[in-house]
Amino acid sequence: MTTTDNFLLPIALDDRSPVPIYRQIYGWIRDAILAGTLRPGQRVPSTRSMVGHLKVSRISVLGAYEQLIAEGYLETFSGIGTCVARQLPDDVLEPIQRVAPSVDGPRSLSRRAEAIRQAPVESGLASFGAFRVSLPALDQFPADIWGKLVARHARSQSRAAMAYGDPLGLPAFREAVADYLGASRAVRCDASQILVTTGSQQALQLCAFVLLDPGQRVCIEEPGYPGARNAFAAAGAELLPVPVDADGLDPAALPDDPGVRAVYVTPSHQYPLGITMSAARRLALLNWAESHGAWIVEDDYDSEYRYGNRPIASLQGIDTRERVIYVGTFSKVMFPALRLGYMVLPRDLVPAFAAARDAADIFPATLYQRAMTDFIREGHFGRHIRRMRLHYMERRRLLAELIRSRLPGHLEVIGSEAGLHLVAMLPEGVDDSAVAKAAAAAGLSVIPLSSCHAVRPSRGGLILGYGGINDAQIREGIDRLAAVLA
Numbered sequence: 471m472t473t474t475d476n477f478l479l480p481i482a483l484d485d486r487s488p489v490p491i492y493r494q495i496y497g498w499i500r501d502a503i504l505a506g507t508l509r510p511g512q513r514v515p516s517t518r519s520m521v522g523h524l525k526v527s528r529i530s531v532l533g534a535y536e537q538l539i540a541e542g543y544l545e546t547f548s549g550i551g552t553c554v555a556r557q558l559p560d561d562v563l564e565p566i567q568r569v570a571p572s573v574d575g576p577r578s579l580s581r582r583a584e585a586i587r588q589a590p591v592e593s594g595l596a597s598f599g600a601f602r603v604s605l606p607a608l609d610q611f612p613a614d615i616w617g618k619l620v621a622r623h624a625r626s627q628s629r630a631a632m633a634y635g636d637p638l639g640l641p642a643f644r645e646a647v648a649d650y651l652g653a654s655r656a657v658r659c660d661a662s663q664i665l666v667t668t669g670s671q672q673a674l675q676l677c678a679f680v681l682l683d684p685g686q687r688v689c690i691e692e693p694g695y696p697g698a699r700n701a702f703a704a705a706g707a708e709l710l711p712v713p714v715d716a717d718g719l720d721p722a723a724l725p726d727d728p729g730v731r732a733v734y735v736t737p738s739h740q741y742p743l744g745i746t747m748s749a750a751r752r753l754a755l756l757n758w759a760e761s762h763g764a765w766i767v768e769d770d771y772d773s774e775y776r777y778g779n780r781p782i783a784s785l786q787g788i789d790t791r792e793r794v795i796y797v798g799t800f801s802k803v804m805f806p807a808l809r810l811g812y813m814v815l816p817r818d819l820v821p822a823f824a825a826a827r828d829a830a831d832i833f834p835a836t837l838y839q840r841a842m843t844d845f846i847r848e849g850h851f852g853r854h855i856r857r858m859r860l861h862y863m864e865r866r867r868l869l870a871e872l873i874r875s876r877l878p879g880h881l882e883v884i885g886s887e888a889g890l891h892l893v894a895m896l897p898e899g900v901d902d903s904a905v906a907k908a909a910a911a912a913g914l915s916v917i918p919l920s921s922c923h924a925v926r927p928s929r930g931g932l933i934l935g936y937g938g939i940n941d942a943q944i945r946e947g948i949d950r951l952a953a954v955l956a
């Protein structure tokens with residue numbers, strides 16, 4: 471049984487009204503029941519707490535409750551108290567005018583909202599099985615260490631820690647992130663350039679808001695990350711897809727248009743194809759941005775995990791002209807529900823992004839930033855990544871090997887040995903959406919490559935995640951996929 475006993479009903483009484491106080495209380499509770507704000511079975515405050523809360527006489531409250539009980543809105547149970555009647559008579563409910571949802575969906579949406587409403591929703595988001603993308607090995611996460619750190623900070627929060635904070639994020643955490651990025655990703659920055667975000671999705675949203683007016687143009691990779699497409703579309707930007715080939719996004723294909731404000735790229739591990747952008751292309755891209763006065767948004771979402779060769783340094787690290795906005799996330803190296811990400815900003819953009827963050831949600835919640843600072847500084851983070859790298863390397867090897875041995879002629883693995891997912895191309899003429907649908911019916915979660923394209927590609931493929939599944943699930947998933955493709 472739910473209760474309202476611990477909180478007080480927001481009844482506004484009018485002393486000057488000709489309606490008696492007991493009747494006002496009666497009317498408020500009755501309307502709340504009819505509107506569904508108070509639900510059947512829900513406990514209402516005792517008459518005593520109502521007297522104290524409303525500063526009215528006991529007679530008024532008793533009178534209202536008695537009337538409501540007499541009419542069947544409330545009922546009393548000994549030992550429990552007074553509750554909303556669990557079975558309200560039909561004639562009581564009849565006058566409720568519930569607003570039926572429009573068959574055409576919500577009305578009066580902005581064009582920006584429409585742009586993302588049309589976007590395909592990633593399938594299988596609720597699944598934990600093969601081959602759900604974007605999930606790390608959640609069962610391998612050192613939850614006990616993490617729990618202790620969170621508890622330590624939750625218990626010992628000072629008044630300053632509980633008050634409002636910096637829109638850029640917690641200074642100590644930003645220091646830790648800057649040190650980590652410098653050491654592991656060759657990012658050139660100090661803590662003053664770090665803005666802590668609610669995952670990288672918010673970073674993309676802030677980029678769209680700060681850099682683009684509605685109708686202005688942004689180049690995105692084709693195929694590319696739907697999350698980026700949605701963030702820019704939601705800001706009302708015009709999206710220009712630029713093809714990705716075996717060397718990554720081709721800067722020669724960027725428009726010679728001073729109206730393009732930004733380019734979004736995933737150079738270390740292109741999403742979804744898994745390609746690493748060549749050094750020549752990186753330099754060409756930086757030159758193009760400089761000569762066109764455009765920004766580069768570098769999304770470095772999973773490059774901690776490279777298996778075949780040494781980590782690739784970030785694009786930001788070779789940018790000498792401060793054109794790159796670097797975006798990163800703890801979703802893959804920790805877990806997605808943490809909702810912690812960060813951006814590294816060119817110095818002259820820091821005030822504008824801080825103001826945008828302040829306007830959006832003022833500042834990021836600090837408890838997890840504190841725990842994460844310790845997690846990094848005490849060495850747990852580095853250890854966890856090193857351990858996971860071995861796991862994922864093994865999982866990728868197994869999945870790629872099974873695809874090669876079990877599905878030759880059906881699927882061809884592409885991309886570099888990195889990350890938590892791989893792309894396997896289907897033969898020409900096979901509809902990847904139809905395959906993904908059939909796979910879903912067989913209990914699998916696979917994303918059709920075409921869902922990452924703005925223009926339907928001539929050859930489809932499947933995006934297969936392996937980070938969050940174990941060897942047995944990979945083997946069983948391949949058995950099922952084989953049956954689907956056969």
Ligand SMILES: Cc1ncc(COP(=O)(O)O)c(C=O)c1O
Nearest residue numbers: 604669670671695741771799801
């Ligand atoms: C390309 C890319 N960027 C970013 C993210 C992570 O987003 P977030 O940090 O908002 O969880 C993902 C997650 O799958 C991704 O694929």
